[in-house]
Amino acid sequence: MNQPQSSIAVGQHQQTRTGGRTIISIAEDRTQMRVRWDDGREEEVPISKPKPVPAVASTRNSPRKSKPSSRSSNGRFFTGLQDVDFPRETPGHDGVTGTHWRSSPHLGGAAAAHVDSTRCLKSWPVWHQPEVHYADALCFPGKREETNQRAYHAKFTTWTDRAEFCAGFYIERLKAGDKPSDDWNRFIAWLSGEGDAILAAIMLAHKLHMVLRGNENGDTAHNDTIQRENDSWVHTHAGVSAQIPASLAEFLTTINAGGWLGVAAVQRVPKNDAIARGAELATDIGKVFTALLPAYDAATPANL
Numbered sequence: 001m002n003q004p005q006s007s008i009a010v011g012q013h014q015q016t017r018t019g020g021r022t023i024i025s026i027a028e029d030r031t032q033m034r035v036r037w038d039d040g041r042e043e044e045v046p047i048s049k050p051k052p053v054p055a056v057a058s059t060r061n062s063p064r065k066s067k068p069s070s071r072s073s074n075g076r077f078f079t080g081l082q083d084v085d086f087p088r089e090t091p092g093h094d095g096v097t098g099t100h101w102r103s104s105p106h107l108g109g110a111a112a113a114h115v116d117s118t119r120c121l122k123s124w125p126v127w128h129q130p131e132v133h134y135a136d137a138l139c140f141p142g143k144r145e146e147t148n149q150r151a152y153h154a155k156f157t158t159w160t161d162r163a164e165f166c167a168g169f170y171i172e173r174l175k176a177g178d179k180p181s182d183d184w185n186r187f188i189a190w191l192s193g194e195g196d197a198i199l200a201a202i203m204l205a206h207k208l209h210m211v212l213r214g215n216e217n218g219d220t221a222h223n224d225t226i227q228r229e230n231d232s233w234v235h236t237h238a239g240v241s242a243q244i245p246a247s248l249a250e251f252l253t254t255i256n257a258g259g260w261l262g263v264a265a266v267q268r269v270p271k272n273d274a275i276a277r278g279a280e281l282a283t284d285i286g287k288v289f290t291a292l293l294p295a296y297d298a299a300t301p302a303n304l
Contacts, residue, residue, distance in 0.1 A: 008033065008047060018122070018137075032103075043124050046103050074123075075110025080278035086160045086271050087130055095130030095160045102132045107282060111158060111167070114286025117293055119302065121156065131159035133170070134289070136300065154183040154299035156289050157264060165274035167285045168208060168266030169292040171299055176258040183299040190298035191249035199248075199265065200228045202291050206267055212255070213262030226251075265292060 012023045014035075021035040024042070036042045078101070087095035101107045108123035112134050115121055122137040134156040157170040173184050191199065202208065210226035224237045226244070233244040235251070244251045252263060267288045274281055 032100075041124070042127060044103065046100070046105055074104050074113050075107065075282060076105055078106040078110040078279055078282060080281060081107070081160070081165065081275050083275065085130070086165075087162055089162075094128075096125075096128060099130075101160075102130070107158065107285075108132045108134075110279070110282035111285040111289065114283050114289075115156075115293075116286070116290045119293075121289075126159075129159070130161070131157060133157050136302070152181040152183065154187060154296055156292070156296065157266070158285060160271075160274075162271075164271055165269045165281075166211070166264070166266040167269075167288050168264055169289075169295045170262065170264045170266075171295075173252070173261040173263070175260040186301070187295065187299040188249050188253060190295070191252070192247065195295070195298055196248055198294050200233075202294070203228045203265060206288060206291050208265050208267050208288075211264045211266060213264065214256050214259060265295065 008023065008026065008030075010023050010026060014021055014023070018037075020038040022038075023033050024036050025034040026047070027033065030047055032044055032046050034042060034044050081101055082099075084093070085095055085099050085101045087093060096102070102125035103109070104123055108125065111132075112121035112123050120137040121134045123132050123134045125132050135153060152172050152174055154169070154171045156168065158165070158167040160166075171184060171187050172181070174181050187195075203210070212224040212226065214224075224235060226233055226235050226248070228234075233248050233251070234241050235244050236242075246254075252261070255261065267284075269277075269281075269284075277284060
């Protein structure tokens with residue numbers, strides 16, 4: 001049943017097409033609210049987004065259809081990034097507070113709508129980070145395996161930082177002792193075979209960088225990069241570059257052994273260039289995501 005804005009209240013439980021959620025806070029201007037989904041995930045959503053409707057039966061094992069028409073409404077408010085969407089050293093300017101770019105009616109949805117695939121990508125903002133993740137709606141966090149492992153499924157990503165905007169494929173390797181990630185294992189198996197050459201061609205064609213994220217306490221690799229140069233993979237750490245002697249799959253398996261590792265194959269766009277692209281930035285992102293679908297498909301088969 002549709003609810004007017006005035007009837008929305010903290011503590012209220014709503015049922016949507018993707019599951020149940022509880023409102024935990026509402027912005028003073030009542031344009032956005034923070035919700036906690038029944039699977040434990042939290043996110044900020046605009047109050048103006050489509051009203052909750054009764055949940056529908058799971059289509060996880062049903063034949064896949066073409067992109068649903070509801071996607072056409074995603075990103076309808078996105079006109080481009082602004083300076084405030086990029087974090088700065090000034091307190092309170094974190095690329096999140098007072099912004100809307102991460103939501104589905106803005107870039108979150110606009111980017112997903114431009115991916116050329118039968119997969120229906122859904123977006124969600126990373127809590128308190130200027131970053132958005134995207135995954136197949138049928139493999140969305142909370143839909144596969146244990147919900148406490150949802151963060152470690154393969155996904156697409158966009159993020160802003162002080163100097164640039166990044167968009168691409170993202171996957172995480174869990175630290176020793178955690179339950180193994182099937183997506184990571186499938187990705188490494190793919191890289192060990194035909195995937196190495198496929199990923200190399202994609203990265204060269206679209207001028208992508210591989211960014212490695214490690215623990216923020218500084219005891220592991222953090223924001224190292226890997227690039228494809230001629231016929232070799234080149235790893236850069238602390239400004240020093242060296243050719244990777246082993247295969248990329250072996251390198252990603254052994255670097256920071258035992259620790260958590262995030263691997264992002266992304267296109268890096270200077271901040272001012274990203275702002276200048278306006279609404280066309282969503283089209284650019286869609287092309288990058290589409291190009292990287294072989295990596296996503298390898299880690300997250302469509303028939304799961």
